[in-house]
Amino acid sequence: xxxxxxxxxxxxxxxxxxxxxxxxxxxxxxxxxxxxxxxxxxxxxxxxxxxxxxxxxxxxxxxxxxxxxxxxxxxxxxxxxxxxxxxxxxxxxxxxxxxxxxxxxxxxxxxxxxxxxxxxxxxxxxxxxxxxxxxxxxxxxxxxxxxxxxxxxxxxxxxxxxxxxxxxxxxxxxxxxxxxxxxxxxxxxxxxxxxxxxxxxxxxxxxxxxxxxxxxxxxxxxxxxxxxxxxxxxxxxxxxxxxxxxxxxxxxxxxxxxxxxxxxxxx
Amino acid sequence: xxxxxxxxxxxxxxxxxxxxxxxxxxxxxxxxxxxxxxxxxxxxxxxxxxxxxxxxxxxxxxxxxxxxxxxxxxxxxxxxxxxxxxxxxxxxxxxxxxxxxxxxxxxxxxxxxxxxxxxxxxxxxxxxxxxxxxxxxxxxxxxxxxxxxxxxxxxxxxxxxxxxxxxxxxxxxxxxxxxxxxxxxxxxxxxxxxxxxxxxxxxx
Amino acid sequence: xxxxxxxxxxxxxxxxxxxxxxxxxxxxxxxxxxxxxxxxxxxxxxxxxxxxxxxxxxxxxxxxxxxxxxxxxxxxxxxxxxxxxxxxxxxxxxxxxxxxxxxxxxxxxxxxxxxxxxxxxxxxxxxxxxxxxxxxxxxxxxxxxxxxxxxxxxxxxxxxxxxxxxxxxxxxxxxxxxxxxxxxxxxxxxxxxxxxxxxxxxxx
Numbered sequence: 001x002x003x004x005x006x007x008x009x010x011x012x013x014x015x016x017x018x019x020x021x022x023x024x025x026x027x028x029x030x031x032x033x034x035x036x037x038x039x040x041x042x043x044x045x046x047x048x049x050x051x052x053x054x055x056x057x058x059x060x061x062x063x064x065x066x067x068x069x070x071x072x073x074x075x076x077x078x079x080x081x082x083x084x085x086x087x088x089x090x091x092x093x094x095x096x097x098x099x100x101x102x103x104x105x106x107x108x109x110x111x112x113x114x115x116x117x118x119x120x121x122x123x124x125x126x127x128x129x130x131x132x133x134x135x136x137x138x139x140x141x142x143x144x145x146x147x148x149x150x151x152x153x154x155x156x157x158x159x160x161x162x163x164x165x166x167x168x169x170x171x172x173x174x175x176x177x178x179x180x181x182x183x184x185x186x187x188x189x190x191x192x193x194x195x196x197x198x199x200x201x202x203x204x205x206x207x208x209x210x211x212x213x214x215x216x217x218x219x220x221x222x223x224x225x226x227x228x229x230x231x232x233x234x235x236x237x238x239x240x241x242x243x244x245x246x247x248x249x250x251x252x253x254x255x256x257x258x259x260x261x262x263x264x265x266x267x
Numbered sequence: 268x269x270x271x272x273x274x275x276x277x278x279x280x281x282x283x284x285x286x287x288x289x290x291x292x293x294x295x296x297x298x299x300x301x302x303x304x305x306x307x308x309x310x311x312x313x314x315x316x317x318x319x320x321x322x323x324x325x326x327x328x329x330x331x332x333x334x335x336x337x338x339x340x341x342x343x344x345x346x347x348x349x350x351x352x353x354x355x356x357x358x359x360x361x362x363x364x365x366x367x368x369x370x371x372x373x374x375x376x377x378x379x380x381x382x383x384x385x386x387x388x389x390x391x392x393x394x395x396x397x398x399x400x401x402x403x404x405x406x407x408x409x410x411x412x413x414x415x416x417x418x419x420x421x422x423x424x425x426x427x428x429x430x431x432x433x434x435x436x437x438x439x440x441x442x443x444x445x446x447x448x449x450x451x452x453x454x455x456x457x458x459x460x461x462x463x464x465x466x467x468x469x470x471x
Numbered sequence: 472x473x474x475x476x477x478x479x480x481x482x483x484x485x486x487x488x489x490x491x492x493x494x495x496x497x498x499x500x501x502x503x504x505x506x507x508x509x510x511x512x513x514x515x516x517x518x519x520x521x522x523x524x525x526x527x528x529x530x531x532x533x534x535x536x537x538x539x540x541x542x543x544x545x546x547x548x549x550x551x552x553x554x555x556x557x558x559x560x561x562x563x564x565x566x567x568x569x570x571x572x573x574x575x576x577x578x579x580x581x582x583x584x585x586x587x588x589x590x591x592x593x594x595x596x597x598x599x600x601x602x603x604x605x606x607x608x609x610x611x612x613x614x615x616x617x618x619x620x621x622x623x624x625x626x627x628x629x630x631x632x633x634x635x636x637x638x639x640x641x642x643x644x645x646x647x648x649x650x651x652x653x654x655x656x657x658x659x660x661x662x663x664x665x666x667x668x669x670x671x672x673x674x675x
Contacts, residue, residue: 046564047589092589130644131586138574139566141639146544148629149389150558153542153550155282155529157325157486158337159346166347168398169355171362173426177440179359180366184437187382200370204431207372207417210404248408249373249415266408278528279546284553296552324482342483348500349488360601376556385598386559412555 042082048096049132051078056129063129066122068107072100099125205240206249213250213265221252221261268302273312274319281316281327281336285393289333361391365400369434372417373404392416400425472506477516478523485520491537491628535627535634565595569604573626574641577608577619596620604629 045051055074056063079097082089106121146152213219224237241263244250253262280296281288290309297303304312313334317327326339338346357365364387367379379387395401400422406412418431428434484500485492494513501507508516517538521531530543542550561569568591571583583591599605604626610616627634 046567047587049588090589096588128586128588132588134642134644135567135570135574135586137642138639139563139570142570142573142630143561143566145630145632145639147631151544151547152631153283153547154489155336155486155540155542156285157282157540158335159487160338160340160343166350167354169357171357171365171425173434175357175362176366176369176426177435179362180370181437181440183363183367183383186384200431200434200436203370203372207404207431210373210415210417249405265405275526275528275543276546276549279542279550280528280553282529282540283542283550296549322479324479324484325486336486338483338487339479342480345480345500346483346487349484352496352500358601384594385601386561388559388602389556 038081039085039087042078042085042087046136047090048075048093049129050136051075051093052096053129053133053136063133064126066126066129068100068104068122072097072104075100201236202239202243205236206244209237209240209244209263210249210265213263218253218262218264221263224263268304268308270308270312270315272302273304273308274315277309277312278316281334284335287330287333287335292333357394358391360385360387361394364391365395368395368401368416369418369422369431370437372431373407373415374417375407375413375415377413472508472512474512474516474519476506477508477512478519481513481516482520485531485538485540488539491534491539493537496537532631533633534631536624539628564589564591565598568595569599569622569626572599572605572620573622573635573638576621577611578621579611579617579619581617602629 045054052071052075053063055071055078056066061067061071076097079089079093082093103121103125148154209224212224221241224241225234226237229236241250241252245252248266250263251266253264254260277293280293290306290313293309294304294306313327317334320326320336324339324342325336327334328337360383363383364379367382368374371378371382376387376392392401396403398421399419401416402419404415404417407415423430481497484497494510494517497513498508498510517531521538524530524540528543528546529540531538532541564587567587568583571586572578575582575586580591580596596605600607602625603623605620606623608619608621611619622635627637632638
């Protein structure tokens with residue numbers, strides 16, 4: 001296993017920094033890759049075909065003439081690394097692994113002397129790799145076209161003061177609510193995004209605080225509390241200020257102990 | 268930089284800018300360039316541009332904070348027909364963006380994108396700002412200093428709300444769904460025109 | 472209506488519209504007017520406008536769904552200084568999916584997945600549809616009736632193209648016949664790069 005890696009590394013360089021001699025069980029032993037870097041590296045692949053293409057290109061192998069055994073071995077090592085890192089391994093990577101193993105085993109069998117190209121067990125894999133490479137390139141070409149918001153900008157030309165009322169899009173509060181419900185439902189399918197649900201009164205107060213401190217350099221902490229709002233109002237203000245502090249949107253300033261506290265925009 | 272070279276650059280700048288540009292603002296844009304025009308060069312080029320557009324459908328016009336291109340009011344009749352022909356409609360994506368700004372303000376564009384899992388186009392935010400439903404509340408002090416957005420007084424007025432507090436909570440929205448299966452979407456994700464009978468909620 | 476009169480009206484229309492305008496759309500705007508221009512008049516005026524803006528900072532450009540004013544990309548350097556926001560970026564996965572839809576339309580999600588070798592997330596298709604780059608063209612009459620996707624005119628407009636023909640040509644795939652069926656393993660079962668004449672594969 002180490003040998004293959006040494007080989008491949010000598011043929012072309014690995015694309016990230018290598019740190020030698022770390023006593024890690026992570027394979028291969030002579031080639032330590034910081035797990036973070038490896039993670040980024042592995043996540044850069046769009047899938048098994050992309051990974052295979054990378055392995056082939058890195059060694060300057062003609063795609064039409066893939067050394068299946070060597071490539072399979074390298075491929076399996078990457079799969080193993082992903083597994084060790086507990087990367088969520090897409091099933092497609094495993095399917096590809098078994099496809100490679102099958103091709104490899106078929107190539108070990110003797111073939112009739114009169115075999116045609118179509119009988120080459122690699123044919124299907126090569127076809128897929130070529131097709132994928134074609135569209136990988138097409139995607140890059142597409143990405144480099146001039147496009148709106150990047151190279152192409154549209155003019156922003158002001159309308160004159162019209163005497164006529166231009167129609168505006170009509171929106172109902174139901175539209176707004178269902179849009180919110182949908183976006184939250186969708187976000188919740190992905191565990192990483194929990195849309196928190198602070199009471200809106202806090203959100204609203206946060207905005208009020210922000211508006212006020214943007215207007216003035218320093219606003220007294222006390223000014224955000226209005227006795228007429230009662231205990232509930234004070235609590236809402238207090239939570240809003242804490243929330244803004246947590247999100248690093250504001251800071252509290254106090255010159256010395258017991259001096260007045262001021263709220264200002266974080267800078 | 269002579270004015271023949273400067274003129275089309277300024278033309279591009281005035282056309283692209285979403286606010287009027289003053290001579291000073293334009294001057295600042297060139298600071299550091301090898302060929303840096305002086306303020307008089309800029310004034311001269313602006314003067315030429317104003318003349319160049321004298322008989323056109325658009326004009327370079329001076330307003331309080333600088334110069335901007337605008338449609339000549341002589342052509343109002345025809346321009347207004349563009350809207351009659353195609354009354355604007357908001358996309359689903361825009362509604363979701365508005366909903367997130369309303370419910371999660373202050374919020375940055377990046378945060379909206381994180382929650383939606385889909386990128387938010389500049390145009391969408393611009394449309395909401397032009398409608399005066401959304402405004403900038405300042406910047407978040409993180410790398411890139413992204414703009415924080417929130418809803419406006421006009422937003423509340425439009426939806427007939429006294430305060431954000433009156434917006435239904437998510438739990439209430441979900442409860443409502445059970446009684447009211449009227450949130451229908453067609454294949455393109457567009458909201459259908461069909462309105463619910465609860466008159467107090469939807470009218471604008 | 473002669474083209475001297477028509478030209479500034481069209482100029483105002485193009486400047487005001489937020490989407491490209493086609494000759495037909497413009498023609499419709501004048502229907503019912505006493506002085507109603509014909510389509511050829513409109514084409515002539517557009518032609519003159521394109522020429523009029525030939526050396527300017529903005530240009531009247533034809534894209535898939537019509538003509539639009541846009542800032543000439545020569546001036547992008549300066550225009551980019553006006554805004555702080557970076558243009559939206561799209562992932563490789565999204566661009567690959569979009570490329571497949573553009574070049575292979577009509578295509579189903581399953582077919583895209585076959586070529587890319589990975590599954591295509593629902594969010595990605597949604598993003599593409601929200602951007603109005605991709606639309607459903609119907610269903611394929613196979614079990615499961617999967618949706619067939621294709622690109623829209625807005626896709627072409629966004630990428631500054633008049634038609635699909637203007638897409639960069641696909642790289643050629645070399646013929647499978649060319650490939651060499653010869654290979655050999657060394658003692659350890661490692662394939663050698665060396666090519667041999669015999670079709671023997673069995674010395675492992």
